[in-house]
Amino acid sequence: MLSYEIAAVQKAAFLGIKDTNPLILSSMGMGRVLHPGNLEANDYLSYIDTYNSHCHRKTDEEAKNYIQSLMPFRGDKPVWLTEYSTGSFSMNNHDKDDLPIQEMKSLAEMVPMIFARNIFRSVNEIFYFYFFVYVEVKGEFYGLARQKDLAMTPGYNAIAAVGRILGNAHNPEKLDNLPGFAEGYKFQTSSREKKTETIVLWTQSSENTFTYSVPEGSEIYDVIGRQVKASGKNIKLSQSPLFIVAPATVNEPVAKSFKPSPAASVCPIVMNTILADIYKNEASDYLAIPAEQDFTLPLDIYNFSDHTSTGSIKIQPDQAAGMTEIIFKLDIAPWQHIISNINLRFPRAKDSGNETFRLSFTGDFDKTGKSIMTINVKPVTLKLGPDDKRITMPNSDNPSDWHINIIAGSEMETARKGNWNIFSYDFKDTVNKVIKSVWAAPSLEVSAFSSAYPDAVAIDLKQIEGPKLKLAFNVVEENGSAYIGMMNVEEDALRSDEGATVVIPFQTMSNPKYRKQDDNGKLDLDSLKAVELAFWTEPNSKVTLSFKKMSWVYFSK
Missing domain, CATH: 2.60.120.430 (Galactose-binding lectin)
Known part of the structure; x- marks a missing residue:
């Protein structure tokens, strides 16, 4: 699909969902954004509640780079990782249902690291892809519950611990006063309706250990949520993460609960054009339209509302396209779909077909705001000239x-x-x-x-x-x-x-x-x-x- 099509489907989904139930979230989900500028030109951000993505990266550095790459494209929308894990494990050759116990423990230790790191990286919600054993085509394993009886593995319990302890974590900080082999994060949290601060700490390997001074009044939990007793005010840290939950030292406001956007905030008129794949270049995100001949572009117009909309649609080509502006008026009834055929004719490109033009469609309707669609067009020569x-x-x-x-x-x-x-x-x-x-x-x-x-x-x-x-x-x-x-x-x-x-x-x-x-x-x-x-x-x-x-x-x- 091209960017304008992705945006049109997103707009239609948002408006249809909100008409059914305004409290349902509508999300844009992408693994990799190839043409963010073109998506933005089609006003897709106005029609999403959350920006969702999946991330399965084998190293934390890969995951970090991936998550940071999402940030410029989400605008002010929350980023949700709706499928997430760091690393994967080869299936046990002796028993296809279970991993060796040491690998199960390693998987559990990754869970708090994943959540702590990515809340710090501005991810608003993380959903670990975890329930039953999930095996990729290459034979790699992501699950946190046993396939044969859904028994909980250590990783499954680690998810429960993270949900209970970091469920409403906000205002993240990375701890700087740690040894080079250690990593830690501090969050504002709440526990039993009391404001708390939660620190998540671990080291790079089992050979690296150090002693950490625990704040007075703290409760300490291990990777699967079991309470740990500290001897005095210090606790020994190792590769297996610990949660240190202490009374809040600052009067931070409680994080606001997330509320979906209302449908009334956007224009209910959605435009699209449906053309055969022969005209689409997905890699470069443009329509390849025949030059020097008449071409009919079917403009699909949808009204996702309960009232008739009256207005006009303006089609503005780049000046370099050698075409004039087109304006037409229309009335569109509630939940109506109409098709208006737009006749276009592009001149032959001057630079061997390397010129790309932009067609901007702007619908201006009474009381409903503006509807926007932007298409990149490359005129292509399909007939030989005398000098070719x-x-x-x-x-x-x-x-x-x-x-x-x-x-x-x-x-x-x-x-x-x-x-x-x-x-x-x-x-x-x-x-x-x-x-x-x-x-x-x-x-x-x-x-x-x-x-x-x-x-x-x-x-x-x-x-x-x-x-x-x-x-x-x-x-x-x-x-x-x-x-x-x-x-x-x-x-x-x-x-x-x-x-x-x-x-x-x-x-x-x-x-x-x-x-x-x-x-x-x-x-x-x-x-x-x-x-x-x-x-x-x-x-x-x-x-x-x-x-x-x-x-x-x-x-x-």
């Missing part, structure tokens, strides 16, 4: 250089007739369970570019036989990352005697999640390894596809 240069892809006209790549159980043959390469397919009834269809993606090895990068790929393509195809052109990097550019071609042209010239700009290519192997989601032409002529179609079908002049394209500047 085509360079034939080496070996692409030799069928024997193409590697057969087809769903298991089906068959493919290659031939050449005149200037055309002919690929014939005989598909059986075996379908891919993910995409619910059959597929083929014959591949050709290519070399990376030593000089200027092309802007696109062009193919003269013709379908001789078979049902309707969903066509794509893929480029594959050395590490196996595959970037897919869906082909925007009319079926009548594809089946004509001349065929169709299809242009696939690199700006339209994206890396779908099920084949994602690299981390940045951006095509690297320096590591280009192969190209694929891919399509999806119906099982038990015969398909004949022909092509010629597979070329790298350099657009005229």
